[in-house]
Amino acid sequence: MMAELSREARAGSNGRQGLLRWGxxxxxxxxxxxGGYPLYLATEAALLGLAAVALSLLLGHGGVPSLxxxxxxxxxxxxxxxxxxxGLPLGLALLLAPLAAALLALLTGLLVFRxxxxxxxxxxxxxxxxxxxxxxxWTGLTGGDDGLSxxxxxxxxxxxxxxxxxxxxxxxxxxxxxxxxxxxxxxxxIRQNEEKIRSLGVPTFYYKxxxxxxxxxxxxxxxxxxxxxxxxxxxxxxxxxxSATLMVMVLLGGSRGLWGAVFGAMLYTFVQxxxxxxxxxxxxxxxxxxxxxxxxxxxxxxxxxxxxxxGGRAGxxx
Amino acid sequence: xxxLLLTQLLNSLAFAMLLFLLxxxxxxxxxxxRVVNLAHGAFYLLGAYLGLAxxxxxxxxxxxxxxxxxxxxLLGVLVERFxxxxxxxRELEQVLITIGLGFILADLLRAFFGAAIRSVPPPAELAGPxxxxxxxxxxxxxxxxxxxxxxxxxxxxxxxxTPFGVQVRAVTADPGMASTLGxxxxxxxxxxxxxxxxxxxxxxxxxxxxIALAPGLDAQMTLFALIVVVIGGLGRIEGAxxxxxxxxxxxxxxxxxxxxxxxxxxxxxxxxVLALKPEGLLGRRMA
Numbered sequence: 001m002m003a004e005l006s007r008e009a010r011a012g013s014n015g016r017q018g019l020l021r022w023g024x025x026x027x028x029x030x031x032x033x034x035g036g037y038p039l040y041l042a043t044e045a046a047l048l049g050l051a052a053v054a055l056s057l058l059l060g061h062g063g064v065p066s067l068x069x070x071x072x073x074x075x076x077x078x079x080x081x082x083x084x085x086x087g088l089p090l091g092l093a094l095l096l097a098p099l100a101a102a103l104l105a106l107l108t109g110l111l112v113f114r115x116x117x118x119x120x121x122x123x124x125x126x127x128x129x130x131x132x133x134x135x136x137x138w139t140g141l142t143g144g145d146d147g148l149s150x151x152x153x154x155x156x157x158x159x160x161x162x163x164x165x166x167x168x169x170x171x172x173x174x175x176x177x178x179x180x181x182x183x184x185x186x187x188x189x190i191r192q193n194e195e196k197i198r199s200l201g202v203p204t205f206y207y208k209x210x211x212x213x214x215x216x217x218x219x220x221x222x223x224x225x226x227x228x229x230x231x232x233x234x235x236x237x238x239x240x241x242x243s244a245t246l247m248v249m250v251l252l253g254g255s256r257g258l259w260g261a262v263f264g265a266m267l268y269t270f271v272q273x274x275x276x277x278x279x280x281x282x283x284x285x286x287x288x289x290x291x292x293x294x295x296x297x298x299x300x301x302x303x304x305x306x307x308x309x310x311g312g313r314a315g316x317x318x
Numbered sequence: 319x320x321x322l323l324l325t326q327l328l329n330s331l332a333f334a335m336l337l338f339l340l341x342x343x344x345x346x347x348x349x350x351x352r353v354v355n356l357a358h359g360a361f362y363l364l365g366a367y368l369g370l371a372x373x374x375x376x377x378x379x380x381x382x383x384x385x386x387x388x389x390x391x392l393l394g395v396l397v398e399r400f401x402x403x404x405x406x407x408r409e410l411e412q413v414l415i416t417i418g419l420g421f422i423l424a425d426l427l428r429a430f431f432g433a434a435i436r437s438v439p440p441p442a443e444l445a446g447p448x449x450x451x452x453x454x455x456x457x458x459x460x461x462x463x464x465x466x467x468x469x470x471x472x473x474x475x476x477x478x479x480t481p482f483g484v485q486v487r488a489v490t491a492d493p494g495m496a497s498t499l500g501x502x503x504x505x506x507x508x509x510x511x512x513x514x515x516x517x518x519x520x521x522x523x524x525x526x527x528x529i530a531l532a533p534g535l536d537a538q539m540t541l542f543a544l545i546v547v548v549i550g551g552l553g554r555i556e557g558a559x560x561x562x563x564x565x566x567x568x569x570x571x572x573x574x575x576x577x578x579x580x581x582x583x584x585x586x587x588x589x590x591v592l593a594l595k596p597e598g599l600l601g602r603r604m605a
Contacts, residue, residue, distance in 0.1 A: 291415055
């Protein structure tokens with residue numbers, strides 16, 4: 001944490017850090033020139049990146065370890081899918097998706113934030129699985145195991161990609177700005193010592209709940225994007241493996257600063273595409289990655305990169 | 319109708335005892351090692367498949383019932399020693415390790431035993447029904463029921479009366495104070511983790527004849543165990559026991575009367591408990 005703060009303070013190396021970030025954006029945009037499967041993967045990475053950025057804000061800055069993000073992702077996807085099936089215009093459907101996710105976050109958050117610490121993780125997991133079983137069992141609405149197909153719709157892949165990257169960058173920029181506001185500073189303080197902040201008279205419950213709503217809405221938006229992108233929604237994407245996958249992305253990249261989550265999502269998406277070409281042991285892959293990340297890259301890879309390439313302190317991580 | 323209700327009551331209670339085995343291990347481990355073991359369902363599934371394999375190759379359910387918990391417990395000890403020990407005090411990291419481990423185990427089991435649904439017959443001694451006048455009921459769930467209740471009483475006695483039980487309670491209450499009294503929390507943690515995972519493995523062997531084995535069962539059992547400890551209160555075996563019975567009854571009668579909504583009744587129960595008593599029905603208030 002201290003390393004993070006001192007790094008933020010050293011304004012001198014900001015130029016090279018900026019370069020690193022532009023490099024990341026460049027990598028996201030490069031597949032536009034290639035088209036086809038690379039473009040498909042890049043859009044996937046950008047949309048999952050949005051969900052990872054939301055989790056990164058929640059976990060790394062709000063201190064809320066949510067393991068139920070797949071529910072928001074899935075709810076966003078199903079909302080857009082069902083709204084389009086019902087004949088609503090695309091714009092309205094895309095508006096409804098984050099709202100539905102935020103509503104679920106409100107209902108569960110009111111209960112979840114009555115507890116603390118690791119219980120939050122258990123409860124978000126439990127409520128996430130509740131939504132999964134709903135999607136699985138409510139076959140009349142969701143199609144159950146067969147999933148929901150959005151075949152009638154065609155959005156040009158280039159347009160979808162540009163929008164996805166645009167939304168992702170806007171989210172990173174906007175949320176980083178939010179962290180500089182008194183609201184953001186208070187969240188940071190709550191993460192570090194909630195007891196102390198509450199005794200100062202700050203209603204920490206509502207800070208955490210509002211952050212939960214915000215990140216749920218963003219995750220719902222990411223989910224709606226994924227539904228349009230894949231033009232298929234499967235209930236299995238709501239399983240907690242997806243929540244753990246988002247966790248892997250965030251931890252792989254580094255849970256603080258939000259750029260790490262973007263990097264983690266890209267890295268994961270491409271590694272996963274490569275790995276899935278020779279194995280279908282999905283859980284083994286995600287699980288091993290999770291264990292290895294926690295054991296060996298606790299701070300995440302992005303801060304490491306920033307230190308190595310972003311100037312200064314290269315020797316700190318020998 | 320009355321007989322149907324009685325049948326369902328016994329079914330629910332037998333299932334509740336399985337949940338108790340899981341929740342007991344989860345609760346003991348959390349109390350002592352402060353780790354929420356989200357690989358618990360995977361240890362259950364490992365126990366179940368090992369029981370299936372050993373039972374078939376040794377030809378004895380009873381031998382498997384003894385051997386499998388030992389094997390699963392040994393794996394648990396190794397996990398605690400080599401993966402979790404180094405992360406002591408870092409709750410989130412430890413939980414993430416157990417999640418990863420759960421996925422790895424479950425996927426390896428699927429790769430090894432296949433994705434087909436396997437139903438395991440009960441041992442010959444406990445196969446078939448019991449006739450009590452006009453009431454006919456299979457023997458096996460009754461065995462599970464009796465075992466669960468006995469285990470509950472036994473563990474309570476062990477925790478209250480034996481030196482190791484006292485150490486477990488001391489470390490659960492205050493690890494720092496316990497270590498000043500000459501107890502080694504690390505050793506107690508290691509053993510408790512082994513015992514907790516062994517209980518999950520035992521649950522797997524015992525549960526296999528009741529619940530058919532299939533991929534995905536691990537996540538379901540982890541979820542059930544979590545809900546039980548959230549409802550009953552984490553860190554107390556009474557919480558695990560009564561929580562399991564409550565969840566078992568709601569699940570069983572939910573399936574009977576509202577089959578579509580059974581799972582949601584359990585979540586509704588959990589939500590209700592959280593709203594009224596966030597520390598669980600029998601839990602102590604957490605900071």
